[in-house]
Amino acid sequence: MRWKGLLEQYGEHLPLTEETPLLSLNEGNTPLIELKTLSEEWGIELYAKVEGANPTGSFKDRGMVLAVAKAVEEGSSTVICASTGNTSASAAAYAARAGIKCIVVIPEGKIAQGKLAQAVMYGAEIVSIEGNFDDALEIVRELSHTESMTLVNSVNPYRLEGQKTAAFEVIEGLGQAPDVLAIPVGNAGNISAYWKGFKEYSRREESSLPRMFGFEASGAAALVHNRVFPEPETIATAIRIGNPASWDFAVDALKESNGHIDEVTDEEILDAYRLIAKKEGIFAEPASCASIAGVKKSMDKGLLKKGSKVVAVLTGNGLKDPVTAMEHSPVQPVKLPNDKEKVKDYIKGTIGV
Numbered sequence: 001m002r003w004k005g006l007l008e009q010y011g012e013h014l015p016l017t018e019e020t021p022l023l024s025l026n027e028g029n030t031p032l033i034e035l036k037t038l039s040e041e042w043g044i045e046l047y048a049k050v051e052g053a054n055p056t057g058s059f060k061d062r063g064m065v066l067a068v069a070k071a072v073e074e075g076s077s078t079v080i081c082a083s084t085g086n087t088s089a090s091a092a093a094y095a096a097r098a099g100i101k102c103i104v105v106i107p108e109g110k111i112a113q114g115k116l117a118q119a120v121m122y123g124a125e126i127v128s129i130e131g132n133f134d135d136a137l138e139i140v141r142e143l144s145h146t147e148s149m150t151l152v153n154s155v156n157p158y159r160l161e162g163q164k165t166a167a168f169e170v171i172e173g174l175g176q177a178p179d180v181l182a183i184p185v186g187n188a189g190n191i192s193a194y195w196k197g198f199k200e201y202s203r204r205e206e207s208s209l210p211r212m213f214g215f216e217a218s219g220a221a222a223l224v225h226n227r228v229f230p231e232p233e234t235i236a237t238a239i240r241i242g243n244p245a246s247w248d249f250a251v252d253a254l255k256e257s258n259g260h261i262d263e264v265t266d267e268e269i270l271d272a273y274r275l276i277a278k279k280e281g282i283f284a285e286p287a288s289c290a291s292i293a294g295v296k297k298s299m300d301k302g303l304l305k306k307g308s309k310v311v312a313v314l315t316g317n318g319l320k321d322p323v324t325a326m327e328h329s330p331v332q333p334v335k336l337p338n339d340k341e342k343v344k345d346y347i348k349g350t351i352g353v
């Protein structure tokens with residue numbers, strides 16, 4: 001049957017009513033890809049859940065489809081969010097699809113090019129502040145209390161409800177829950193949503209539960225150090241967050257699953273970023289690669305048994321952030337004149353095929 005998106009596919013497990021519009025951009029149903037080279041090198045069974053294959057290129061679409069559908073159901077004509085980029089792209093797309101307004105507040109200069117281009121094209125009103133994500137979130141939270149706008153950040157419970165469907169897909173794709181689910185952590189909504197999804201599935205189908213391994217960027221590692229980072233900094237701008245809104249949910253997920261929270265440096269993130277592109281053919285944005293960097297770090301620390309089944313969530317598409325790719329790739333285009341012989345000589349001689 002043709003895939004029609006999450007509200008149709010998983011509607012019975014979501015808080016839908018007769019009045020909820022079946023909004024869809026055919027989100028979900030993303031690939032679960034075995035990372036064969038890395039599995040062999042690291043002695044584990046490693047898979048990637050490629051969330052960059054969603055319609056706006058990130059996992060945010062799973063939660064946004066439901067949050068915007070419920071906003072429409074409740075009669076709202078405007079949604080608002082703070083964002084490091086992906087939430088704003090997704091909110092703008094689903095608002096456009098639903099025919100309502102979208103306002104986004106973003107940290108000036110700290111959002112990847114592709115994400116900004118999306119929000120612009122989908123027709124959102126964009127406010128860029130001289131502050132970080134945490135400042136922006138505080139502003140939109142306040143506004144949504146006093147004005148008639150629906151907040152669609154992950155503090156909106158429908159966001160996590162929608163995002164939990166990724167856990168269902170992981171179990172369905174693997175035929176069982178993995179031993180470990182490795183995931184980047186920013187505002188801590190997604191780790192909380194996956195855990196909710198795994199628990200619900202396990203109650204329904206008596207499946208086992210994975211251990212949740214969350215990874216923050218070292219410059220924004222609030223959960224790891226149990227303190228707010230007032231000035232978060234990392235190359236992985238998507239997770240440049242110093243005071244995660246879903247802090248308590250994430251701590252519960254870690255405790256209940258006998259999980260593990262750790263930090264990865266920008267260096268480790270960039271290594272993982274290049275590694276999965278070059279060795280596995282998967283281009284994910286830097287923040288996403290915190291999961292792979294984290295798996296590597298956990299292997300090195302002896303926290304993962306040989307042969308473990310591990311699913312790493314790749315939260316966003318690499319094309320979102322072309323500038324970081326070009327700045328940190330070892331490969332750059334070679335410029336030659338439009339001269340057949342020179343081009344042939346170069347390809348045969350220097351590249352040596």
Ligand code: F0G
Pocket residue numbers: 058060082083084085086087088154184185186187188189190191238239285287288315316
């Ligand atoms: N990976 C990517 C690509 C993200 O965009 C985000 C969050 C995360 C991981 C972290 O997920 O916040 O649920 O822990 N991006 C938000 C945004 C904050 O505004 O797009 P989380």
